[in-house]
Amino acid sequence: MSNYGKIFFIVLYALFAYSCTPAEQEANPTLSEIPESAPTFNADDVGEALEITTTHWTNERPIGDGEGPVTDEMLLEPQSAAAGRNWIQFGGDYSNNRHSPIEQLSVENVDNLKFEWGFPSGTLGQFSVSPLVYDGIMYVTTSYNRLMALDARTGQMYWRYDHQQPEDLRLCCGPANRGASIHGDKIFMATLDSRIMAFDRFSGEKLWDSEIIEYFRGFSATSAPLIVKDLAIIGVGGGEFGIRGFFDAYNINTGERVWRHYTVPAEGEPGYETWSGNSYETGGAPAWTIGTYDAELNLVYWTTGNPSPDWNGDARLGDNLFSDSVLAINPDTGERVWYYQFTPHDVWDYDGNSHLFQADIVEDGETTKALVQANRNGFFYAINRTNGEFIRATSYMEQLNWADSMEPNGRPVVNPDAMPNEEPTFRVCPGIFGGMNGAVSGSLNPELGLAFIPVIESCQLMQKGISMHVEGQLFFGGLPIPVDLEPDEDGNWAAYGHISAVDYSTGDIAWRYHDPQPMMAGTLSTAGGLVFTGSQTGHAIGLDAETGEVVWRKRLGGGVRSQPIAYELDGEAYVAIASGNFQSIAGLAGGDVSIPEGGQLYVFKLDN
Amino acid sequence: MTTIKKLVSLSCLPILLIGCGSQSEMPSKADEFLSDPIAVQRGRSIFVGTCAGYCHKLTPEPTDAVYLFDCEWKHGGTDQQIFNTVTNGVPDTRMIAFGSNFPEGEDDLWKVIAFLKSNRTECA
Known part of the structure; x- marks a missing residue:
């Protein structure tokens, strides 16, 4: 400093x-x-x-409240065990439900949630962070991989690291980073140039720095690592570059790679037969979002993205396993235990990487340990997380036409009109962003039995073309043509968004909150009966979790692409949400590109 | 910022003059394909599938995607210069060398250039 x-x-x-x-x-x-x-x-x-x-400012003073290192036991506890004080995992806890146990903040008093402090990112591009809070310290990552430790009460900065990026990054969708992770006294961050690194959480000193893979071959990393035992698990992006996707586990103490799990099989491996020719070599199936862990089953669940090239599947005939799937992995070995594929032979860029929740579904008196997910393809899925069996899939969209129905085994019946072609005229719904996009998180309230899903309603024509693979070069095979971005006579755009409350046991929609632009920020659920999110019009929004009624709304300025969190310090409740958009992607989806870029973190405190 | 704009404008001027001025002077294999609708269509398909998803667009957009249907060429606008740029790439940019990776060899690239020419704004 x-x-x-x-x-x-x-x-x-x-x-x-x-x-x-x-x-x-x-x-x-x-x-x-x-x-x-x-x-x-x-x-x-x-x-x-x-x-x-200067690109790295370290700290030598004592900081924190003396809570000690983050232990395996802390990570294994449900978030409710910490009484809402901390937020130590991307998803709140391993359930990934992003449900804060804070009860004092409620529909009745949310008017008293007032601005407390703010902090700039200093960067352009989407400010997508889900901050961590532990020991009175907030750890924030920004676009382009700045990492900062702040006093969670006041916003005072303790240390800062600005990762120095090469100029020729291979990014499809902006310079995002969605957060850091914590274990012991270490903070972990993955970077756009495909590295993973660890920092001392008090001083900010870098402890180790490992290359995941050469970024210039088409790889990047944007997610927070998932900490399981002594492993930091991280997957790569690159589905638009014809990579062969994978996710890795690194020893949290040394940075050495322990295992790598490829999401596209090699010749002779199970699933290889689902790729024609040698298309598996450039098959994509990136693993760019964070997974979740069930300690009782000792299974890590990780999702995969689109096969490459995106819009032309002619050279990769077959189901293209294990693209657009959820994989259950033994974290001790990195070996696959089961899989379920959401979108076989995807030609619409329907990444299967949307936020996964662990939830117990009660049906006919029987409880099933399930994974539920609002997939980018527009279906809300329930999968048995013990064995991967399909339970059900129902549309959570207001517009879904790429599939006509769902077979009993969970295989979608494709609408032939929705297939990409050279002269497309059919408006395909959802468009390439979904549905719900993997770049944002959802939340789930187990007491209400509802999952709160941010939804993009923005359809597109899907144009097919001829592609060739050159390593490190984009590998699309076509393109989406936006058709919902023209305002009607009343000035309303055809593209819009909503937060949908989905009964995750049945797939029924309990309520929807509609917003004039696609919803591209995460949601946060609280035990006090609230749902927080943000809009591309630049607002932080609080909803009544039971009705969807807007009960709190603050203008932040920049379009919101972040994942809000809540925490409690000294008995006082805080909500943190960042604003800052990435105009290219926002504009293609139907967001307002006239609002300037630039990141700012806002923290609100309940004024008791 | 004003200085930068002036520099950009001045540096673009010779490129425009060289690019547009010489286009009609040096017939290329792309010109042969221009009269073949099937060849132009193949060029379009390759452009759509390989170039127009992100880096370039079919229509002008307020993004950093470089629009290739006007007369502004940063690295030379003659057919041969375009051919060389695509084949060899541009260092320190997203424009990576495509080399000889086109499915049907060099003819594919000439067909892409023919497609660009068939939709290009007339240069002054």
């Missing part, structure tokens, strides 16, 4: 020396006397002079 002061004074001195030479001090001319040829001081010069070259 002291470096800030040094740099500030050096810059000030330099500016003073530059602008006030002795000669000028002796005879300071008036403006009218300055000849045209005199040097002027323009904005570019200021930018250059103020350039800060």
Whole structure:
């Protein structure tokens, strides 16, 4: 931190020396006397002079409330055991339900939730973070992989690391990072240039830094790692680059890779027969979102994305296993135990990577340990998480036409009109972003039996073309043509969004909150009966979890793409939500691109 | 920022002059394909499937996607210059060298260029 002061004074001195030479001090001319040829001081010069070259600020002071290291037991506890004080996993706890046990914040008093502090990201692109809070400290990641430790009560910064990125990153969809993870006294972050690294949570010193794979071959990492035992598990993006997808486990103490699980089988492995020719070599199936862990079953659940190329499946005939699937993995070995494929032979970019929830479904008096998910393809799935058996899938969309129905075994019956072609005229719903997109999280309230799903209603034409694979180059095989972005005579765009409350035991829709633009932020559920989210119009929104009625609304400015969290310190309840959009993707989905980019974290506190 | 805009404008001018001025001077294999609708259609399919998903677009958009149907060429706008740019790539940019990876060899790239020319705005 002291470096800030040094740099500030050096810059000030330099500016003073530059602008006030002795000669000028002796005879300071008036403006009218300055000849045209005199040097002027323009904005570019200021930018250059103020350039800060430091990229890592560490901390030497004691910080935190003395809670000690994060243990395996803490991670295994349901979030309710911590009484809502902390938020130590991306999904709140291993259930991934993002359901805060905080009860004091309710529909009755949410009006008293007031702005407490804010903090800038200093970066452009989507500010997608789900912050961590532990020991009175908040750990925040930004777009382009800045990582900062802040006082969770006041926002005071303790340390900061700005990861230095190469200029030729291979990104399909913006410079996002969705959060860090924590274990012991370490903080873990994966990076856009396909690295994973660990930091001392007090000082910010980097402890290890491992390359996952060469980024320039088409890889990136945007998710928070999942900590299971002594492993940090992280998957890669690259489904638009014709990668062969995988997710890895790294030893949290050394950074050494323990295992790698490929999501596309090699020649001779089970599932290889579902790829024609040698298409498996560039089959995609990225693993770019975080999984979840059931300690009782000792299974890690991880989802996979689209097969490559996206919109032309002619060269990859077959079901293309294990793309668009959920895989159950033994974390001790990295071996697959079972799988279920949501969208066989996907030609619509229906990544299966949407947020997974662990939930118990009660039906006919029997309880089933299930995984439930609002898939990007528009169906809300329930899968037996013990053995992978399909339970049910129902549409959670208001527009779904790529499939006509669902077979009893969970295989969708494709509408032939929705297949991409060279001269498309059929408006395919959902469009390429979903449904619910994997870039955002949902939440689930087990007391109400509802999952709160952010939904994009934005359909597109799907145009097919000829593609060729060049390593590190985009590998699309076509493109989506937006058709819902023109405003009607009333100024309303055809693309819109909603938060849908889905009864996860039946698939029924309990309520919907509609917003004029696609919902592309995560949701947070609280035991006090609230659902928090954000909109692309730049608002933080609080909903009544039982009715969907708006009970709290604050303008943040930038479009919201983050995952809100709640925490409790000194008996007081806080809600954190970041704003900051990535215009290219937002615009293609139907968001307002006229709102400037730029990230800002907002923290609200319940004023008791 | 004003200085940057001026520099960009000045640096673009010779490119425009070179690119547009020489297009009609040097017939290429793309010109042969221009009169073959099937060849132009194949060029379009390759452009749609390989180029137009993100980096380039079929219509002008307010993004950083470089639009290839006008007269502004950063790296040379003659048929041969376009051929060379696609084949060799542009260092330190997203434009990676496609080399000889086209499914039906060089003819495929000439057909893409023919498609670009068939839809190009007339250069002044």
